[in-house]
Amino acid sequence: MTYLFETDDHTALRAQARRFAERHITPFALEWEEAGEFPRALYRLAAEAGVLGVGYPEAYGGSGGDISHALVVAEEMVLVGKSVGTVVGLGSHGIALPPILAAGTEDQKQRYAGPILRGELVSALAVTEAGGGSDVASLATRAERNNDSYLVDGSKMFITSGTRAEIITTAVRTGGPGHGGISMLVIDRRESEVAVSRKLKKMGWWASDTAELSFAETRVPIVNLLGNEGEGFLIAMRNFATERIFLAGNCVAIAELAYREALAYARERNAFGKKLTAFQVTRHKLADMATRIAAARALTSEVVVRHVREEPVTSLAAMAKNTATDMCSFVCDQAVQIFGGYGYMRESVVERLYRDARLYPIGGGTREIMNEVISKLEGF
């Protein structure tokens, strides 16, 4: 099934993304997942194929289109490439770049967007710290003014593409406590030293590198400040809805893949002299999976359309994320169950998806924070 909002353009774009993934991801998916990394060259290949810049304006080197286009590209790459880690690593600019485009000066946009969207530079967003994830307002990494620079001290946790990103959109504290004291800096590793304290080992998303970063009097030119001092929290917040829509879309894609894998297996696998699909219990499992995917896809589709229409979607995006993450965890669990012992083996795709799925109720705002967002906006 596809999203209700899809037009011929989306169909044609899916075909391109499919071709890209078939050629450049699928043959290496398992190898990259096991290695915990995919080759850097993939960014440039993705840019050349026109899949990296979808959803970004042409004026800054993007391919045009909106979030609806970006969502189907990501879905197709997951469905065909079968390496969620690769797709999310390749897409780390999806959270790192929008703050630059939304709050940056023309010079900042030109300096970073082009090279990132051409696949020459890797980018990452660094907000979370060891001491708090969703609790952004309490972040502790400090940036002190020193002539025409900031000196940054502190550390950042769980940073996707953090080991090799040159451009790190970083939330720092320039003022007093609370969210009013937070600013957003673009830290360019080619001019500022950022240490990788650890390359983190994760439950899922293996092919995407994740790092803990540390800053020790890291000198960052003052011209790298996005917007004004104290606007960091707002800049980060503005991107939350888009990020949550993306994560919901990821979940739909992962679940769709798990469902397809499970269905294909159930049609082939014999037990007690019959195909698995000949058992009502299997058919009903598959029916439940398909139903929940369709429901989450419909809600995600609705929030995408409203977002493109520029309606406020903060609450609906949180609802879509929770719906999609719950659905994805359920579907991947059922897929592993249908695969039985083979579903517990690293050789099966569903084993990997089951691990990947567990991130989504945590990353990009936890399930609990989503409910807080909804509660606040619904005015309970």
Place this chain on the structure above:
Amino acid sequence: MKILVPLKQVADPDNANKIKVTAGKIDTTGLAFKPNPFDEYAVETALRLTENAANTKARLGEVVVVAFGTKDVDVMLRGALATGADRAIRVDATDDALDGDLVARALKAIVEKEAPDLVLLGKQQVEGDSNQVGQLLAEYLGWPQATFAGSIKSEADKALVVSREVDGGTLNLKVTLPAVVSVDLRIVNPHGVKSMHTAAAHAYPEGVRFAALMAIMAAKKKPFAEMKITDLVSDASLKVTYGSAELPPARKAGIKVKTVAELVEKLKTEAKVL
């Protein structure tokens, strides 16, 4: 150079196991369709011949794509336009009312109208593997032909040196334009196509190019003509009709042998390969 590229949509070869045969006829319901890969190579070849690789946006020739089919093939034609082809023509027809000869005759009428310098085709389509249209068309037009091109070098857009892969080596032949050329897989290698417009040392990415989103959107504004097959030929009768189709027999379960000696014995007496 003006190039005409005929395209065909085929059942996705990856879905071959889903093909059903009902009452001697192939049932295509539920099958996924995609452009014939060799035809995609022909489009890529045509684009490489009509551009400077250093600036692919400035077209240095014209590529017209044509397909026979229902509206279902529009997506394939639009795809070709998105990757860079300039115009598309769809000749309304259904597959069961076509054969290689009729397609070649209809193409001849299009060639007479469009007057291209070159007709570039895939060497064959991967469904029926008939491998007829290019050769028949060259014959009907009285044009020189080169089939199974593994590489093409354009000589000032007046003639083409075509390398054909044959057993034990390559056979190079020169055709004076206008001509009919069919292409093989290797034509989309980084150095498969050379023209006077692109630096000789230029290496193309392996394979067929991708279409960016803006190109996909812009393709909708490119000229797209529709015609009926009867606009092109007065006699639309077929020379080849298919009687019936049947699936290969289901594979029988294998056997397990206990020892190498037993295996050798069975290879000798049953399989008779030793």
